[in-house]
Amino acid sequence: MHEREPRRPNVLWILFAGMFYISAFTFGGGFVIATFVKKRFSDELGWISESEMLDLIALAQSAPGAIAVNVSILVGWKVFGLMGMVVSVLGTILPPMIIITVVSIIYNLIADNFYVALLLKGMQVGVAAIILSVSIDLAIKVIREKSALYDILMVVAFVLSYVFKVNVVILILSALLLGASLAFLGRKGAFR
Amino acid sequence: MIYLQLLLSFAQVGLFSIGGGYAAIPLIESQVVVNHGWLTMSEFTDLVTIAEMTPGPIAINAATFVGIRIGGAPGAVVATLGCIVPSLAIVTLLAFVYYRYKSATFMQRILKVIRPVVVSLIAAAGIRILVNASGLGGAVDLVAVALFAAALATMRLSKLSPVLVMVICGVIYMLLEIIVK
Structure with missing residues (x-):
């Protein structure tokens, strides 16, 4: 197979430019970004095989934090080690940082305007609808797993969070511990 | 700090x-x-x-x-x-x-x-x-509640982009408030 070996600054520049472009123009969550990263670096450039890219995306989803950032860490590392990782992450986070900086300046100037305030108020209602619609989709997926454990966890977590205002971090840590012990038991064959 | x-x-x-x-x-x-x-x-x-x-x-x-x-x-x-x-x-x-x-x-x-x-x-x-x-x-904003119900129904029933739903909500709310008050 023909090995492609571009010059070093070239690789880093293509990596940075690719991530910057994808991050600047891709709306929608981490999954959308991951698709575009695969298209650019697997399909077009051929730097990472398709199956490895899919594994990297699965890894990025398993780790905490933004999926887009996680994917760019893994791709950067794979392509050019530590320098690749730094360059790739910078390419990913710079566009939102620049855009939000501009938006926050504008926000401070116009948020108190009568019409803008009304517009934002209406959009807040829309955002609540979007988040709850996403929650319904996610909840349906959990229910389809047909596991009493997951259903109970969902109800208990909601009551603890909404009614009793238990700290979010405590709830996630508890779930992590429970998940780890179940996964450990499952590995030994005690849970199936 | x-x-x-x-x-x-x-x-x-x-x-x-x-x-x-x-x-x-x-x-x-x-x-x-x-x-x-x-x-x-x-x-x-x-x-x-x-x-x-x-x-x-x-x-x-x-x-x-x-x-x-x-x-x-x-x-x-x-x-x-x-x-x-x-x-x-x-x-x-x-x-x-x-x-x-x-x-x-x-x-x-x-x-x-x-x-x-x-x-x-x-x-x-x-x-x-x-x-x-x-x-x-608290003081319930009926316009907002109705708008929420409509937006949620739209999200569930259509494939309209979320951003569009949000912007439409903002515009409708602004117009209603201006007309009503």
């Missing part, structure tokens, strides 16, 4: 937002609104609205937005750094395990148990945003 606070707060967001995307919302709310009072619930909801309309992960958007308000440009950089450092550490570790054993099933199993909890946390945050925006539990 505002910079240290920003760094540590957003490191917690980065560390505990498991499951991507919307999972960060309850964590950002907990850090920014509840723990530190850097934003009011209304400003936080505006932030989520802005994040929804602009590209980029919501955690990075939030870190930049809050960082600038609290500590200027250095605040934005420090908060964003806090956001990605946990990812750097854990992703590198997972990648090491993956290349060694070529399997990510242990982590996938853990994720399956965390997911139902995260779903509930997102739903709870969504309801708090709704309560804040519509005045439920």
